[in-house]
Amino acid sequence: MCGQDREVRIVRRSSECQEGHLPAGSVAARLRCETDIVKRERAAVLVEHVLRALDDSQAEWPLSLITDVYVFGSFARGALEPHDVDVDIEFEPDLEWGAHFAGCLAYGRDPFSMFKRSLTGGKRGCQFQFNFRDRADFKMTLLWRRGGTLQTALERLHAIQADPAAGRAERDAMLPEFDGLDQWIPLALREQLVDAVGSGAITMERLVLTDGVVISEQAHEHLSHRWQPTSPLYRAASAVIADWERRSIDPGQGHLHGSDIRDRDTPYFAGFGLRYFGAIPRCLTQFGGREWIEVVHPTRTRPLDALRILPGDRQLLKQARWP
Numbered sequence: 001m002c003g004q005d006r007e008v009r010i011v012r013r014s015s016e017c018q019e020g021h022l023p024a025g026s027v028a029a030r031l032r033c034e035t036d037i038v039k040r041e042r043a044a045v046l047v048e049h050v051l052r053a054l055d056d057s058q059a060e061w062p063l064s065l066i067t068d069v070y071v072f073g074s075f076a077r078g079a080l081e082p083h084d085v086d087v088d089i090e091f092e093p094d095l096e097w098g099a100h101f102a103g104c105l106a107y108g109r110d111p112f113s114m115f116k117r118s119l120t121g122g123k124r125g126c127q128f129q130f131n132f133r134d135r136a137d138f139k140m141t142l143l144w145r146r147g148g149t150l151q152t153a154l155e156r157l158h159a160i161q162a163d164p165a166a167g168r169a170e171r172d173a174m175l176p177e178f179d180g181l182d183q184w185i186p187l188a189l190r191e192q193l194v195d196a197v198g199s200g201a202i203t204m205e206r207l208v209l210t211d212g213v214v215i216s217e218q219a220h221e222h223l224s225h226r227w228q229p230t231s232p233l234y235r236a237a238s239a240v241i242a243d244w245e246r247r248s249i250d251p252g253q254g255h256l257h258g259s260d261i262r263d264r265d266t267p268y269f270a271g272f273g274l275r276y277f278g279a280i281p282r283c284l285t286q287f288g289g290r291e292w293i294e295v296v297h298p299t300r301t302r303p304l305d306a307l308r309i310l311p312g313d314r315q316l317l318k319q320a321r322w323p
Contacts, residue, residue, distance in 0.1 A: 039081050040162055046125040047071065047085055047157055051143065053119050055150040062100075062114050065091040069153070070133060070140035071160075078163030084127040088140055089115060091131065109232065110184075110297070127183055135187075177206040181305055184297040189277055192322045193309075201316035202284070202309050209295065209304040211235065212242025219251035222261045232298035233257065233272055239304050240270040240293055255283070267291075272298045281320040284311040 050069070057063045066089055073086035093101075104111035112130055120126055133140060141160060144153040173190035174182065175197065182190065196202045214220045219241050227234035241251045252262030255269045258276055267290040269283050274294065283289040292309040311317055 040075075040079070043075055043082055043085050043125065044157065046120075046123060047075075047087070047143070048154065049121070049123060050087065050119045050126060051150060051153045051157065053121065054144060055153075057118060058146075060118075061096065062091070063118055065094060065097060066115075067092055067146045068133070068142060069144040070142055071157075072136065072138065072140040073127075074166065076141045076160060077166040078161050079166040080162060080164055084125050086129070087126050088129045088132045088136070089119075090133055091115075175204070177204055177307060179206075181296050185274065189274060189322070192320070193307075196317065196320060199316050200312045201281075201314075201320060202312050204310070205308045207306050207308055209236070209239035209243055209293075209306050211239055211304075212246070214238055214241050214251075215245050216241070216251045219254075219261055222256070222259075226259070230300070232300050235300060236272050236295040236298040236304055237270070240295065240306075243293070244268060269293070270295070278322045280309060281317050281322055284309070285314050285318040 054063055054066065054069065058066065068088075068090035070088040070090070071085060072088060074082040075085045100114075101111045103109075112128065115130070116126075116128055119128075141156070143156050173187055173194045175190075175194060178185060178190060185193075193202075193204065197204055214223065223234060223237055223241070227237065237256055240256065241254070244251050244254060249268055253266055253268055254261050255266035257270060257272050260266055265288070267288055269280075269289050269291070270293040271277065271279075272295045274296065277294070280292050280294075284292060289311065293306050294309065295304055295306045297305065
């Protein structure tokens, strides 16, 4: 839209906010409302960018796999100051996607980063879910469908009315330990962890692992045998082992991302990218585990955020069935 139209639109909406929801004559409240409208406008611009990028490159892989684009959450409900815009990308995997997905799992990469990069150009502000529609228990707003036009998608976007009464959507199944990590931890897994913490089956703490030198020669050989030094998994594994060694834990007593380092009886466990998440209850009960360190999203250069999970009531934990 042109600058003049945008200005008129903002002033009109801020006037509506003042008349319907804020104290009369409150200049501070009016300015706050105008600021919130601008924030919503900026969020809409981000979604426009996604739609235009998809329209420009929908014939190119992997965007050629996309069938539908939805928005949901606070932005879709009309909130003036939404969280990051929640976007669901529905797509149909092909053989190339299967090979790409398997390769990403092997090296600890995010398989969906190609979608995100192509759609956003590196701009922040959108929180993506993929093939989430069938799992969602709430309404989502369709913006784009394969075979449709960009104009139709933009009309659907701008048909979403601002609603000053709509607050920010609460993030489902959230704990302070998940802050900033919820995009990497699927809702179903967060729900399991929240329930387990609430019942006392486990305790959990957030930590950031630091890079360190692995002292144990056997552990170093184990790392070198499994991963290339440039792999994010190599870095995550090295950081876990270095953490163990700083706490005087013998790495030979560790079970590292699906494999024993030395001993068969291993009270210390670690996993990366939630690949072995479902094994946590069993490892901390039947196998006498003392802790599980989960590096949620291994990366080559960014902070290694992790969750340290400790057993609480083992009888309750033994009954847990995590996906």
